[in-house]
Amino acid sequence: MFGFEDMLHSEFTELPFKIMFYVIIFLFGICVGSFLNVVIYRLPAGESVLGIGGSKEDKEKASHCMTCGAKIRPIDLIPVFSWLMLRGKCHSCGQKISPRYPIVEALNGLLYVLTFFVLDINVKSIITCVLMSFLIVIGFIDWDTKDIYVSMVAVILILAIPLHLFYSRENEDVTLKSRIIGAFIISVPFFIIGEVSRPIIRKKFGEDFRAIELGDSMLMFAAGAFLGTQAVIASTFIGILAAALGGLIVKAVTKDSKFAFGPFLAIGIAAGALWGNQIAQWYISLMPHE
Numbered sequence: 001m002f003g004f005e006d007m008l009h010s011e012f013t014e015l016p017f018k019i020m021f022y023v024i025i026f027l028f029g030i031c032v033g034s035f036l037n038v039v040i041y042r043l044p045a046g047e048s049v050l051g052i053g054g055s056k057e058d059k060e061k062a063s064h065c066m067t068c069g070a071k072i073r074p075i076d077l078i079p080v081f082s083w084l085m086l087r088g089k090c091h092s093c094g095q096k097i098s099p100r101y102p103i104v105e106a107l108n109g110l111l112y113v114l115t116f117f118v119l120d121i122n123v124k125s126i127i128t129c130v131l132m133s134f135l136i137v138i139g140f141i142d143w144d145t146k147d148i149y150v151s152m153v154a155v156i157l158i159l160a161i162p163l164h165l166f167y168s169r170e171n172e173d174v175t176l177k178s179r180i181i182g183a184f185i186i187s188v189p190f191f192i193i194g195e196v197s198r199p200i201i202r203k204k205f206g207e208d209f210r211a212i213e214l215g216d217s218m219l220m221f222a223a224g225a226f227l228g229t230q231a232v233i234a235s236t237f238i239g240i241l242a243a244a245l246g247g248l249i250v251k252a253v254t255k256d257s258k259f260a261f262g263p264f265l266a267i268g269i270a271a272g273a274l275w276g277n278q279i280a281q282w283y284i285s286l287m288p289h290e
Contacts, residue, residue: 008120021121022113029109029129030079036133037104040140043149068093079105100140108136111270118274123166127159128273131226135266138219142262148215157222174228174277182224182232190217216261223269231276232269234283239268 007013008021042049068090076082076091083102090097111132119125138152160179167174190212197211224232243264250259272279 006120008116022116025112025116026109029112030105032112032133033105033108033136034077034079036108036137037101039137040104040144043137044141044145044147068095080109104136104140108133111136115274124163127163127166131156131159131273132270135270139263139266142215142260142266146213146260148213148219148262150215150218153215153218153222156219157225160222160225163226174231178228178230179225182227182229183221184224185229186224186232186236187217187221190220212261216265219262219265219269223265223272227269227272227276230280231272234276234279235268235272236265237268238271238279239265242267 008018039049041047073091076086078085080102083097083099086097088097088099089095112129115128115132116125119128134152134155138148141152142148164174164176164179191214194210194212194214194217198209201211202208220232220236223235227235239261243259243261246264247257247259251257
């Protein structure tokens with residue numbers, strides 16, 4: 001589309017251009033990832049994400065070390081690289097800085113590169129990169145708070161509109177019907193499981209929570225509209241497998257069997273956005289045919 005389709009996959013595109021393009025995409029991705037860290041930290045705390053509307057003291061508060069109060073230098077704000085140069089410590093007091101900050105930044109950059117590597121240069125890649133960033137925010141906030149924000153899910157649902165408008169004709173596997181069915185095919189069973197499990201858990205353990213939370217159902221509703229039926233089913237299986245493995249690790253480390261499901265669903269959705277239909281078609285091809 002717009003003359004750029006298959007540019008990265010073309011044998012006529014020179015390797016230096018591809019390398020330069022991926023480097024630029026990675027650098028842009030880690031810069032966006034730096035902002036994602038702000039969202040992940042501030043949104044659950046009820047603080048302004050864009051720094052709008054707060055007092056001068058509140059705005060300055062985010063610009064210094066939380067341990068010693070030293071102001072963060074501009075050179076310390078370079079995504080990923082500043083953390084590496086500082087060896088993960090504050091330049092003033094030497095207090096350790098969480099490695100999660102560069103992890104989020106690098107993860108966003110790598111997902112951007114992977115998206116363009118798989119999908120090439122087109123509008124779909126741009127929309128999918130936006131999806132990846134929101135999945136990172138949803139996953140990390142859910143891990144911290146066990147809460148998925150409706151506003152984050154709503155953006156994914158809205159992203160399905162331009163995606164469908166640009167690619168409904170080119171991709172016959174993801175029709176409007178497929179997106180509508182996809183929105184309900186996983187979210188409804190998840191909702192039912194949550195409703196049925198809640199009184200059982202309350203009676204057996206005396207705790208008021210659901211086996212699958214409402215936020216997870218809403219997330220899969222939006223994901224289904226974005227991905228379509230086949231890809232969202234593949235995404236769900238990947239998410240469940242990731243959750244099973246992650247749950248074993250969490251239980252081994254913390255001795256607690258409760259953990260957020262959203263981050264693993266986000267992993268599945270990210271994989272589904274890149275390879276969901278191919279995975280579904282591969283699985284269908286393994287089924288016996290008459």
